[in-house]
Amino acid sequence: MTTKEFHGRIGRTYDESEPWWPEQIRPPENAPNVLLITLDDVGFGQLGCYGGLIDTPNIDRIAENGLQYRNFHTTALCSPTRSCLMTGRNHHSNGMAGITEISTGFPGYNGHIPHENGFLSETLVERGYTTLALGKWHLSAAESNSAAGPYDQWPLGRGFERYYGFLGGDTDQYTPSLIYDNHQVEPPATAEEGYHLTEDLAQRAIEFIGDAKQVDPDKPFFTYFCPGACHAPHQVPKEWADKYSGKFDMGWDEARERILERQKELGIVPENTELSPHNEDVAEWASLSDDEKKLYARMMEVFAGFLEHTDAQIGKILDYLEELGELDNTLVMLVSDNGASAEGGPTGSVDENRFFNNVPEDLEDNLAAMDELGGPKYFNHYPWGWTWAGNTPFRRWKRETYRGGASDPMVVSWPDGIDARGEIRTQFVHAIDLVPTVLEVIGIDTPDDVKGVAQSPIEGTSFAYTFDEPDAPEQHTTQxxxxxxxxxxxxxxxxxxxxxxxxxxxxxxxxxxxxxxxxxxxxxxxxxxxxxxxxxxxxxxxxxxxxxxxxxxxxxxxxxxxxxxxxxxxxAEPRPQPGKPRDRYVYYPGGQYIPENAAVKVLNRDHSITADVTVPDGGAEGVLLAHGSRSGGYSLYVMGDRLRYVHNYVGAEEYQVVADEPIPEGAVQLRMEFETTGEATPGEGKGAPGVVRLYHGDEQVGEGEIPVTLPITTGLTAGLSCGRDALNAVAAEYREQTPFAFTGDISRVTVDVSGEPFVHEEAEMDILMARE
Structure with missing residues (x-):
């Protein structure tokens, strides 16, 4: 039975019949392409065109080709802002009061964007647009981000036809947790081969756009491009950071003064603007030791290189659109999702997993790491003095409702539709205003329903009225x-x-x-x-x-x-989980790695890992089960014919236990058991010590002590994988052979966690909040 109306005629034979095809849905004539670029944790005073001390020639180029807004606002946090950008509704109306990992069972807080709040992509795809998303998502409930789904809040479930990026709040730039459409993929190259996520995302964006345009060049696109930059980790090839060598030796106090002076010269702030008062949390630069100044300046150099590198990738996309002859009829909007981030704390960090596990960072150790900051070995973030400077002239930062958290850069260009070039607009604009603006520009009415779901009212106000009227009265007057x-x-x-x-x-x-x-x-x-x-x-x-x-x-x-x-x-609020709590978790090789929030929790409790394997003649080697990354985790594996277990303590120490006998050939169970021998003291950065015993079947073949374990988390950016170490290898011993897949056959790996789970709630809260 067909549900579509047929306007032809059906006779007894083809000669007596008249075929009919439904009219293809097309957008309005000459409708522009839309490119929405969303930066992460970039403050009001960091882009070059906003007076920043970092070169951003391609973003500046967007501003020179159009408009710069000095009164654009966000929610002060990542996922909430992105929900506004996608729906035109306020973050609480979207159920996105915060990141989904801290959701609660109330309408404004449940972390599930209702389908009556349709995404811009859902509206445009139904009006004939190609819809493409690349990069950071962080708009689906944390419990739905594994292969078990549900997928209705993933990009392809919310109107995007193609997606390539990562679902969570942050990821490693060299070994990212990648999703292609609705399935996991591994990075196409390694850091040693020159891989970097932002470059990958830009190239994929070019490919996606090209794929569509070469088949139907008149069909416009909506591309949502969201690099992980400049959220931690601040990672970039060394030459980009080295360009800024010595450029920040003046410190954050003087940097604020220089930025404000430039902002006044550019007209991006009123001439009478004063610097907001000194943040009481931030030490005066002059009070720091020479070693602190040297380290903190280098951390800022790395951030600067990261931002300019991101700008260069944006430039590649703009250049490609120009080559296609599409740039003039592309509405380009570039924003940041919140103010600069203070999540590096007062001293900055070379590896956030140490911070999350309450393991103090040592100045001498961090100085020793200084030359490799920005590389694949570290997960670094600058100190919050640079955060404060990055939000010049405002006070405070991300997560807070002062302007330092909620006032952000926005540049807009559309040469075919906006006559102005290089002008500044002063009217109040909010993230909820982008959707109605795009719809007005295209000439599309707000839909009454999307996918059969009746739509709630748009809460934003189009700012298209500002395009050619710099002095037009402000229309968004309350927020x-x-x-x-x-x-x-x-x-x-x-x-x-x-x-x-x-x-x-x-x-x-x-x-x-x-x-x-x-x-x-x-x-x-x-x-x-x-x-x-x-x-x-x-x-x-x-x-x-x-x-x-x-x-x-x-x-x-x-x-x-x-x-x-x-x-x-x-x-600790109860919320939906991907599966019922259980004592035994069974994993299989060859599947997708399990995100941290959905993986088994073994820290600070007795547990065992049992692999049912078949070892071929001549032996086998490789990973049976790995959980974590080089920043912390554990791995059970075979190397040199011996069963081995390693516990990686925040990347600082690796404690290994090795079997005394070679593994037998044929079908065998390879097992490790962990027995706690003391209490965890997470406030001191120490997990429960224990004894590890290794077994071939029922025969014990090895034993060793683990003096200290991870107290709180294996880390945010890697999960659990069976039969291989999927991303950033846990053990140094096989890191050069990643993914070090097991060469025998694994039927299953079972993790038994019958012991009581250990939860340090306050530390867990800090971890989750750093993911936005």
Missing amino acids: YFEMLATRGIYNDGWRAVHPWPLGKPITAADLSATTLDDSGWELYHVAEDFSEAHDVASEHPEKVLELAQLWWTEAGKHDVLPLDGRATQRL
Whole structure:
């Protein structure tokens, strides 16, 4: 039975019949291509065209070809902002109050974007557009990111026809966790062969666009290009970082002054803009030792190289569109998802897994690593003094509702549709405004339904009115902000903020310390005080009350309630999981690696790993089960005819146990057992010590002590794999042979975790929050 109307005629034979084809869906005549580029953790003052000290000639080129916005805003966090960019609705309306890993069972917080909030890709694909997504996603529930799905919130489930990238919040640039459409793939090359994720993503974008245009050159595309840059790890080939050698020796205090001076010269801030007050968390550069200055300057050089390298890849895409003759009719919009990130802490980090496991970083060790920062050996992030400078002239940073967290760069070009070149726009714009702008530009009405689902109202306001009217009255006049129970509200040139407690490092514990009453609001007249340098709440108590009441009104309209300032309790909130809790996990070779959130949890508890294998004549070698990366994890494998187990402690030490006898040929069970011999002290960075015993069948063939283990996590960017070490190898002994696949036959590997699980909730919260 057909469900489509047929307008031909069917007779007894072909000669008596009239064929008919439905009209092909096409977008409006001369509809532009759309290229939306979303950078990660790039602050207002970091791009060259925003006064930054880093060269970004290709992003500057977009600005020179069109418009630069100085009053663009986001939610101050990654996934929430990206949900706004895709749907035109506020982050709470999307269920994306935070990242999905801290979701709770309330409409604004559940981490599932409802299908009544259709994605721009879903609208455009139904109107004849080619839809392509590349890079970071982080818009699907964490529990759905394994091969078990469900896939309805993956890119192909939300209107994109092709996808190549990574689903989580961050990934290693040299050994990324890649998804191609709906399945995992391994990187096409290694770091030693010159591989880098951002280059790969740019090349794939060019291929995807070319594939479509060479077949149907008149069909426009919507390409969502989201490199992991410049989120940690700050990784880039050494020559890019070396270009900036010595360029940041002046330190972050002077850097802020230089950036503001450049911003005024460019007109990207008003001439009367002042630097916001010194962040109380940030040490004055002059107070640091010479070694600290040397290390921290190098960390910033690496970040600078990473950003310029990303700019170069964006340039490749722009050049390709120009070669195709498509650039002039492409609406290019480039934004950052939030302000610069302070997740490197006060001293920066050479490997975030040490931070997540509470293992202190030593200045001398980090100085020794300095020449290799940015390379595949380290997962580095700069200190938060550079974060503060990167958000010049604003105060604070990502996760906070001050302008340093929520005000970001946005450049727009469309030569065929925008007459202006190199001009600045001052009107208030928010991430929810991009969808209605694109629809207006194309000439498409907001759909009543998408895939048969009735649609909720778009909450953003098109800013297309600003394209050719620089002095047009602002149309988006009110916008609420909420992030982790901190609040903000913008209305007609005024901005009220209910902030974090200042003067102390920001930790998960601060969430529960944040008060939820209406005391503590600060007030800024941003129409006159662009950088929020002067709190005038005491001078205008009536305006504070007005804006506080307006915030509660907006909160009620957009599912912001209940406000949730909890910390570890929010992490422990029950939420859907990919499978029921169990004592035995069975893994099979040849399948996809298991993301960290879906893998078995063995740390700080008795457990065993049993591999049912068949060893051919002459022996076998390779990995039976590996979990983690060079930054921490464990692996059970065979090398030199011996069963071996290694526990990698945050990349600093590897503790190995080796069997006394060669593995037998034929069918055999190869097993390790871990028995804890002490208590974990995660606050001190130490997991439970234990004894490892190795077995061939029931025969014990080896034993050894593991004096310290990972206390909290194997890491964020690698998971568990069976029959090989899928990505960034756990054990140094076989790292040069990665993936070191087992050369015998594995029928299954069983992990038994009958012992009680160990959870350090506050540390887990800090880990998950660093993924946004």
